[in-house]
Structures are given as structure tokens and as C-alpha cells.
Amino acid sequence: MLKLGAHSPTAMAEPSKTKIDRLGDRLRKGPAEKSDLITLDGYRRSFGPAYEQVVQIIRDQLKLNPSGRPAKSTNSLVEKLKRESIRLTQVQDIAGCRVVVRNVPEQDRVVESLSDAFPSVSIVDRREKPSYGYRAVHVIADFAGKMVEVQVRTELQHMWAEISEKYADIYGSEIKYGGGEEKVREFLEMISETVAGYEENELVISKLTKSNRIEEIQEKMDLLKKKIATRLDEEIEFVDRMKGEKE
Amino acid sequence: MIFLIHYNRTAGEIVKLKEFDDSERSIAADARLALELELVGKKDGNEVCLLEARSKEALRLTHRRYFESLRTLTASGSSTVAALDKP
Numbered sequence: 574m575l576k577l578g579a580h581s582p583t584a585m586a587e588p589s590k591t592k593i594d595r596l597g598d599r600l601r602k603g604p605a606e607k608s609d610l611i612t613l614d615g616y617r618r619s620f621g622p623a624y625e626q627v628v629q630i631i632r633d634q635l636k637l638n639p640s641g642r643p644a645k646s647t648n649s650l651v652e653k654l655k656r657e658s659i660r661l662t663q664v665q666d667i668a669g670c671r672v673v674v675r676n677v678p679e680q681d682r683v684v685e686s687l688s689d690a691f692p693s694v695s696i697v698d699r700r701e702k703p704s705y706g707y708r709a710v711h712v713i714a715d716f717a718g719k720m721v722e723v724q725v726r727t728e729l730q731h732m733w734a735e736i737s738e739k740y741a742d743i744y745g746s747e748i749k750y751g752g753g754e755e756k757v758r759e760f761l762e763m764i765s766e767t768v769a770g771y772e773e774n775e776l777v778i779s780k781l782t783k784s785n786r787i788e789e790i791q792e793k794m795d796l797l798k799k800k801i802a803t804r805l806d807e808e809i810e811f812v813d814r815m816k817g818e819k820e
Numbered sequence: 821m822i823f824l825i826h827y828n829r830t831a832g833e834i835v836k837l838k839e840f841d842d843s844e845r846s847i848a849a850d851a852r853l854a855l856e857l858e859l860v861g862k863k864d865g866n867e868v869c870l871l872e873a874r875s876k877e878a879l880r881l882t883h884r885r886y887f888e889s890l891r892t893l894t895a896s897g898s899s900t901v902a903a904l905d906k907p
Contacts, residue, residue, distance in 0.1 A: 604860075604861070605860065606860075607857050607860055610853065610856050610857060610860065611853065611857075614849070614852075614853045614856075618849055621845070628872070638874055638878060639882075640871060640872065640873040640878060640879055640881075640882035640883060641871065641872035641873070642869065642870070642871050642872070643845070643849075643870055643872060644849075644870060646867055646868060646869040647856060647868065648829075648866075648867045648868075649867075670872075671882050671883075673881065673882055728900060728904075729900070729901070729904075731882075732896075732897040732900050732901075733897075735884045735885050735893055735897075736890070736893050736894055736897055738885040739832065739885050739888075739889075739890045739893050740890065742829040742830075742832050742885070743832065743890065798901055798902075798904060801901045802898050802901045802902055805894055805895075805897050805898035805901065806898055808894050809891060809894050809895050809898065812890055812891045812894060813891065
């Protein structure tokens with residue numbers, strides 16, 4: 574009988590980098606064997622201490638309330654290995670957590686605080702160059718070689734990401750990476766661009782609070798807001814009409 | 821709290837959700853592995869994930885996809901936009 578506890582990092586030595594990368598190759602080819610899932614589990618658990626440290630710092634020092642994902646799901650990991658020519662040991666989001674904030678100025682403040690809170694970080698800003706519509710800032714903290722990704726999203730960026738994930742469940746994950754149903758991709762890209770336009774103006778307003786152009790910019794923002802809401806309402810009608818959608 | 825979620829992507833629904841205390845991280849990880857091993861060879865669409873949040877309500881806000889249909893997600897997106905405050 575399998576003794577699961579025996580695979581915890583305290584009970585067994587961490588596999589070598591070569592062994593982990595070979596595991597990644599096997600997972601990429603698939604299908605996953607039980608022995609591979611057990612090795613993968615041990616590798617993912619080795620991120621536990623770094624993950625716990627990151628979450629504790631975010632809670633205690635930044636007074637934020639993240640939701641965490643101590644270890645990336647096997648599905649997501651295998652999909653990533655298949656999609657990108659990347660070794661398993663190079664995957665930076667094995668462990669991670671998510672913080673959702675109100676708007677872009679707050680997002681900038683949180684990213685700055687995170688950069689100050691951790692000894693070694695790299696920042697991936699997907700607001701200027703979105704990944705197929707996905708916009709957010711990822712702060713990757715490095716604890717002695719163990720990377721922990723902190724996703725910082727605004728409410729609107731998060732709304733987009735959740736809808737995109739749900740569409741990926743229905744139409745396939747290629748939707749998130751430039752493939753799949755064209756109509757869905759166009760909808761997601763259009764919403765993402767409009768949200769980006771809204772947030773760009775939101776940032777301008779926060780920087781020019783004393784400007785005489787505030788009203789002009791606010792009008793532009795109201796129009797963008799209306800555009801997003803109208804398109805989402807149209808999409809609801811589309812979803813209602815869609816055949817085969819499993820609610 | 822720790823949440824072990826067995827989600828079916830094809831159906832867009834949670835098959836099973838189990839809750840663990842923060843002190844049961846290792847037990848929760850064991851349960852995840854056991855579930856993954858149980859699902860080996862089963863048809864696609866199964867996703868197993870372990871998530872942590874202060875409460876189930878907090879988790880529902882940051883990982884809505886697991887809990888809501890596409891329609892309700894899109895509708896709530898529309899409400900989110902409508903409720904946006906002027907900066």
C-alpha cells in the first residue's frame with residue numbers, strides 16, 4: 574500500500590535537477606504514470622516552505638489577504654510543458670498566490686511593496702504587453718532557488734481572467750494562447766483592450782487630480798465603462814443562445 | 821483554510837470539495853496526490869487543485885471559475901463594471 578506521507582520533503586531527499594527535468598519530459602509526452610505523479614508531488618511540496626514564507630509576509634507586512642495555490646495543478650503544469658519549450662525546473666509558477674486590488678494605482682503600490690518586502694524579485698508586467706489579452710503584474714520572489722509567483726490583478730483584470738478561464742474550460746485552453754474559437758478570442762481581446770483603455774485613463778486621473786482636463790477624461794472613461802458593460806450584456810445573450818453549454 | 825477541489829472542466833462544475841484546517845497542509849497534500857492517482861487513466865476533463873484562503877467566501881472571490889457558470893461570471897462582470905467608482 575502506498576504511504577503518501579513518505580513522499581513529503583521531510584521524509585525524502587529532493588530529486589536532482591536532471592531527474593526533475595526528465596520527469597518534465599515524460600509528462601510532456603504523456604500519459605502520466607503513477608510513479609511520475611508521485612515524483613512530481615514531492616517536487617511540488619519542496620516549494621512549501623518558500624510559499625508559506627511569501628504568504629506570511631504578504632499577510633503580516635503588507636496586510637493583504639491573498640488566496641494561495643501552494644502547487645500548480647498537474648493539468649496546468651502538463652499543458653504548460655506541452656505549450657512552451659521549457660524544462661520543468663524552469664517553471665516559475667509551481668507555487669503562487671493571488672491578490673486582487675481595486676485599481677491600477679493600488680496595483681502599482683502593491684507591486685512596489687512586494688518588491689521591497691522580498692530579498693530577490695523579478696517583475697513581469699503584462700499590462701503593457703498582454704499575453705493574448707491577459708493583463709496583470711506577476712511578482713516572482715526567489716527564496717534560495719525556489720520561485721513563488723504572486724499575481725497582482727485589478728478587479729477588472731481579474732474579471733477578464735476568470736471569464737477567460739471559464740471559456741477555456743468550455744472551448745479548450747488554446748483560447749488563452751491565441752488558438753481555438755475565433756469569435757471567443759475576439760470577444761476576450763476586445764474586452765481586454767477596452768479594460769486597458771479604462772485603466773490607462775484611471776491612472777492618468779490619479780496622476781492629474783488637479784488638472785482641468787479631469788472632466789474630459791472622466792467622460793471618456795464613462796464611455797469606456799459603458800462599452801465594456803454593453804459588450805458583456807451582449808455576451809450574456811450569446812451565452813444564453815449557445816447550444817451545448819453545460820451550466 | 822485549505823481546499824481540495826476536484827473540478828471537471830468539461831462540465832464546468834466542482835465534483836468534490838474538501839476542506840482542511842491550515843494545520844493540515846500535509847494531510848491535504850496527501851489527499852490531493854491520492855485523488856490524482858485515483859484519476860490516472862480516467863477520461864480527460866478532471867482537474868485537481870489545492871487552494872488556500874482565509875475563508876471559502878474569500879476563495880470564491882479569487883477563484884470564481886470553479887464556483888460559477890460562464891453566464892453568471894459574465895453577468896457579474898457586467899455588474900462589476902457598473903459598480904466601478906469614479907477614481
